[in-house]
Every structure is written in C-alpha cells, then in structure tokens.
Amino acid sequence: MARQFGAMRTLPSGRVQASYMVDGVRYPAPATFTDDARKPGGLKPQSARDKAEAWLRGVRADIERGTWVSPTVEAERQAEDAKRAVAERFGTYADTWLAQRTNSKGQPLRPKTRNEYARLLRGSLAVFAEDRLTAITPARVRSWHAERAASAPTAAGAEARLLRAIMNTALVDGIIATNPVPSVLTRSRTGISHRPPTLDELGVILDTIDDRFRLAVLLAAYGGLRLSEWRALRRQDLTVSGGRVLVSVMRTAQYISDEGWHVGPPKSDEGKREVPLPAAVTADVERHLAAHVGPFPESLLFAPARDAEFLHDRQFLTAWNPARDAAGVRVPIRWDAKGRPVAWDAVVREHDLRAFAGTVHAQSGATLRDTMAFLGHSTTVAAMAYQHSAAERLHELADLMPMPARGAKPKVSPLPGATTA
Numbered sequence: 159m160a161r162q163f164g165a166m167r168t169l170p171s172g173r174v175q176a177s178y179m180v181d182g183v184r185y186p187a188p189a190t191f192t193d194d195a196r197k198p199g200g201l202k203p204q205s206a207r208d209k210a211e212a213w214l215r216g217v218r219a220d221i222e223r224g225t226w227v228s229p230t231v232e233a234e235r236q237a238e239d240a241k242r243a244v245a246e247r248f249g250t251y252a253d254t255w256l257a258q259r260t261n262s263k264g265q266p267l268r269p270k271t272r273n274e275y276a277r278l279l280r281g282s283l284a285v286f287a288e289d290r291l292t293a294i295t296p297a298r299v300r301s302w303h304a305e306r307a308a309s310a311p312t313a314a315g316a317e318a319r320l321l322r323a324i325m326n327t328a329l330v331d332g333i334i335a336t337n338p339v340p341s342v343l344t345r346s347r348t349g350i351s352h353r354p355p356t357l358d359e360l361g362v363i364l365d366t367i368d369d370r371f372r373l374a375v376l377l378a379a380y381g382g383l384r385l386s387e388w389r390a391l392r393r394q395d396l397t398v399s400g401g402r403v404l405v406s407v408m409r410t411a412q413y414i415s416d417e418g419w420h421v422g423p424p425k426s427d428e429g430k431r432e433v434p435l436p437a438a439v440t441a442d443v444e445r446h447l448a449a450h451v452g453p454f455p456e457s458l459l460f461a462p463a464r465d466a467e468f469l470h471d472r473q474f475l476t477a478w479n480p481a482r483d484a485a486g487v488r489v490p491i492r493w494d495a496k497g498r499p500v501a502w503d504a505v506v507r508e509h510d511l512r513a514f515a516g517t518v519h520a521q522s523g524a525t526l527r528d529t530m531a532f533l534g535h536s537t538t539v540a541a542m543a544y545q546h547s548a549a550e551r552l553h554e555l556a557d558l559m560p561m562p563a564r565g566a567k568p569k570v571s572p573l574p575g576a577t578t579a
Contacts, residue, residue: 164214166207176210178217185229187213246333248294248324249287252279255324269420270412275320277415282306282317291328296338303343318343354514355379355487355506361562362485368477373446374460375481377405378511380559381433382519382533385508386410387424389469394455396443403435403443407534411468419467429534434556474508482506515559522558 164178173190191210194203220226256275259267267275279287285302286294299321306314322339329337355363364375377388383405390411397404408430414420424430435443451457460469479502482488487506490499512533519532 163218166210166214168206172206174206174210176214178214180221180226180228183228188229246291247287248289248291249279249284251291251328251333252283252287252324255327268422269414269417273414273417278317278320282313283321286321291325291333294325294338296340299338299343300340315343315345352505352507352510354510354517355485357560357562359485359487359506360511360514361564363481363487364562365565366484367481370450370460371474371477373442374474375511376435376439376442378508379514380439380556381405381435382512382515383407383433384410384424384512385471385474386412387429389458389460389474390421391459392455393447393451393453393457393459396447396459398440398443401440402437403440405433405435407431407433413468413470424534431531431534433532436556436559436561438557438561478508518559519556522560 164176166174166176168174169190173192175186175190177184177186179185187210191206191213193206196203217226256267256272256279259272259275261267266272282302299318303314303318306317318339322337322341322344325334325337325339328334360375360379364372367375374385374388377383377391378385381388383391387407387410390409391405391407395406395408397406407424409421410424412420412422446459450461451459452461458468460474462469463473466473479488482504485506488502488504490502493499516533519528520526
C-alpha cells in the first residue's frame with residue numbers, strides 16, 4: 159500500500175530515499191534511511207527499505223486523518239517561531255522596551271534614567287537575558303530576588319521595579335498571561351531609613367563643611383534645589399537686590415556614565431522656577447560670590463576640579479561626608495581588618511536637604527500649592543501661573559523658615575555605630 163502511495167530509490171551510497179506527492183508537489187523525507195547494523199542476540203536488523211516504507215505509511219495515515227501539514231508550511235512556521243523566540247527573549251525585548259519607553263507625559267526618558275535602566279539590565283537582570291518571556295516564572299523571580307536582597311536590598315527593589323515594568327508591557331502585548339513579578343518584591347529595604355536633618359544637625363553640617371560648599375547646603379536646605387540643579391548654577395542665575403537673593407533654576411547638569419556631562423532642563427517643565435532665599439542667607443551668598451566665583455556672568459557657582467566641566471559628586475562628597483560625620487548622621491556598617499570603616503549607611507543624604515526645605519517651608523505656613531510651586535512639583539498649567547502670582551508670598555514664607563544657630567549641637571542621641579571624638 160505504501161509503495162502505491164510513495165516512492166523509494168537507492169542512492170549510490172546505498173542509503174534509501176523516500177518521497178511522496180500531494181497535489182502535484184513531491185515531498186522527500188527529511189533524511190535518508192540506512193540498514194541497521196547486525197544486532198546481538200539474533201535480533202533481526204531493520205533494512206533501509208523497511209524504514210522508508212514505515213515512514214511512508216505514517217505520512218499516509220496523517221493524510222487520511224487530516225492531520226498532515228505541508229513540510230513547506232511547517233518549515234515556515236518553525237522559522238517564524240524561531241524569529242519570535244529571539245524577539246521574545248528578555249534581553250532583546252528589554253532593549254526594545256528601553257528604546258521605546260517614555261515618561262508619563264509621553265516624552266523620551268531623561269538620559270540619566272535611561273542610562274540607569276541600561277545599567278540594571280546589564281547587571282543583575284542580565285541573568286534573564288537569554289530566557290523567553292514566557293519562561294520567567296514567579297518562582298524563578300522570587301528565587302532571584304531572594305539572592306539579590308541578601309546582599310543588596312536597596313538595589314534588589316529597584317531591579318524588581320524595572321523587571322515588573324518590562325513584564326507588564328509584555329502582558330499588555332499579549333506575550334504573557336500574568337506578570338511574574340509580585341509587587342511586594344519592588345519595595346526597597348535598607349538597614350537604616352533616611353530622613354531630613356534636624357535643625358541642630360543642619361547647623362553642625364553648616365558649621366563644619368568646607369566653606370566652598372556651605373552655600374550648596376543652604377541652596378538645597380532653603381531653596382529646595384537638587385544637586386544637579388545647584389551645581390549647574392552660574393553667577394548670572396543669582397539676583398541680589400534689596401537684601402534678598404532670587405535664584406533662577408533653569409538647567410541641570412548630570413554626569414552620565416560612558417556619555418559624559420549632560421546639560422538640560424530641570425526634571426519637569428514646572429522645575430523651571432525662581433526661588434527666593436531667606437534674607438538670612440544673603441550674607442552667605444555675597445561672601446561665596448566674592449570668595450569662590452569668577453567675575454563673569456557665566457562663571458559657575460561651584461568650580462569643578464581640574465578640567466572637569468562641572469562639579470562631580472565625588473568632589474562634593476569629600477566635604478559632605480566629614481560634615482555628616484560631625485553631625486552624627488552617617489553610620490559605619492562595615493570595617494576592614496584593622497577596624498577602619500570602609501562602608502557607611504546614610505541617615506541624611508544630600509537629597510534629604512530638599513526634603514528639609516519642603517518640610518520647613520510647609521511648617522512656615524505655606525499651603526500645599528505654595529510648597530509645590532517652591533519645589534517645582536506642580537504638574538498643571540494653572541499651578542505654573544499661580545507660581546508667578548505668588549512670588550511675593552514665597553518671599554514672605556522664605557523669611558519664616560527657621561535658621562540653625564551657629565555652634566549648634568544635635569539634640570538627638572548618638573546613632574548606633576557612630577564614632578565620637
């Protein structure tokens with residue numbers, strides 16, 4: 159029966175080739191057949207022709223059952239599956255996701271954010287790079303996260319947030335049925351929570367920090383400026399008039415690994431703002447301008463080291479860390495063999511000075527909208543208009559912000575692990 163359905167021929171090599179025709183198209187077997195080697199125990203070896211006939215019978219049975227698929231169609235399907243498998247590998251999909259990702263306003267990601275996501279994808283998340291998205295299961299994610307959290311709890315939360323965001327897009331695309339990253343894994347856990355400094359702690363920091371950076375601390379703590387904003391300030395961005403200083407925040411400067419310095423607008427459109435400083439800070443501003451800033455309008459307020467374009471984080475930390483140590487807000491968490499601290503956990507970070515600004519501004523009688531305008535947090539056009547109309551009120555509120563006394567000492571108890579003189 160099979161011989162009537164298909165055809166066989168013996169090749170010069172002695173192997174047998176089988177083929178069959180459907181709708182006028184001849185399809186060969188995917189491989190040729192050869193005789194079995196002599197089997198031990200008297201078992202009869204199967205000949206090449208027997209194997210070919212068995213294969214042809216199987217094909218004919220598939221045709222009669224209606225399950226036969228054209229080898230041409232099957233090859234196309236397998237090629238498409240292979241292409242899809244590559245496209246749905248986590249690494250490939252994540253690269254496309256990052257290239258197409260926008261913020262909540264539909265704008266491209268800021269360079270620093272894009273660079274940070276790329277760093278995470280090249281780092282711990284690279285373990286998933288060759289996996290198909292459908293192969294990333296909740297159990298695997300939990301195992302990965304547990305290992306990461308044991309050594310880097312803060313980083314593990316950030317990495318899980320990125321992984322969940324990418325997998326959520328895959329869910330929307332219909333590639334996966336459920337997101338395998340539980341939201342509970344996206345929470346960052348650190349040994350010591352950070353907070354704004356107390357007024358006395360801020361006083362110690364201001365009294366002990368290198369004089370070149372005293373104004374930087376004041377701009378953050380009483381102007382609410384981010385580090386990337388205050389290091390981009392130039393002489394022309396400060397207006398000193400009638401015993402008051404007005405700071406024009408129009409740009410940021412951020413160092414992007416492998417790219418260098420990136421200068422652009424503040425974090426949001428509303429971040430472009432004019433910030434009045436308390437009158438008590440005016441003398442510090444004038445003293446800093448005279449002692450540390452060049453005479454030209456474009457002279458940077460904070461001179462960078464050597465040939466750098468802007469002040470690098472490391473340069474600021476050389477002054478910031480000793481000042482924090484003096485205030486007792488930086489705690490050693492790891493020591494070397496000689497008992498010297500080599501790693502710290504920060505109770506007060508530089509960004510917490512901005513939180514201090516928002517807190518004391520609000521406590522001075524500001525409304526929520528006042529504080530949002532002060533920090534550049536508003537997200538509506540109406541609030542932007544309010545920021546301009548509220549300029550006089552913002553001046554009044556700035557003067558109500560409490561200033562630390564000179565020579566103040568923190569009233570809090572020493573933190574565990576903190577060193578004392």
